[in-house]
Amino acid sequence: MPGAAAIAAVPPHVFCRVVDVSLHADSMTAEVYAQASLVADNEEAERRMREREDGTACDGEGEDVVKRPAWIPHMFCKTLTASDTSTHSGFLVPRRVSEDCFPPLDYGLQRPSQELVAKDLHGTEWLFRHIYRGSAWRCYLNEDIPEINMFFERGTLD
Structure with missing residues (x-):
């Protein structure tokens, strides 16, 4: 388990990328919920996201790429x-x-x-x-x- 010093070093906001979303329902209550898996982005990705407010991101070669979700639940x-x-x-x-x-x-x-x-x-x-x-x-x-x-x-x- 990490020490208190390591936990204190975690910034209050961490940029993350959603890598998976799965939909579930509780069999006892029938409550529907989503479980999301996140991966922290590195500092370079965070910097690029802060610089861009127009819904685009850089592909690493200076080209803008529009980000779209890979999967949309129906x-x-x-x-x-x-x-x-x-x-x-x-x-x-x-x-x-x-x-x-x-x-x-x-x-x-x-x-x-x-x-x-x-x-x-x-x-x-x-x-x-x-x-x-x-x-x-x-x-x-x-x-x-x-x-x-x-x-x-x-x-x-x-």
């Missing part, structure tokens, strides 16, 4: 209410959310739709029907579920 949270689950067994999904979070629909079909299976924190699978009608995207629940928070995140099959 997620959506919806609190299902009694009317979502009992009246019409469905809820509206904003178009951007549908395009970001769900697999693409086949718009060549007369009524584009697909079955989606979502797994909750406890391993229970829920069946949804994702439908596009006119200008509205809807998700229909194939079974009644209690009033809960639904958190959709695009995943991978690995």
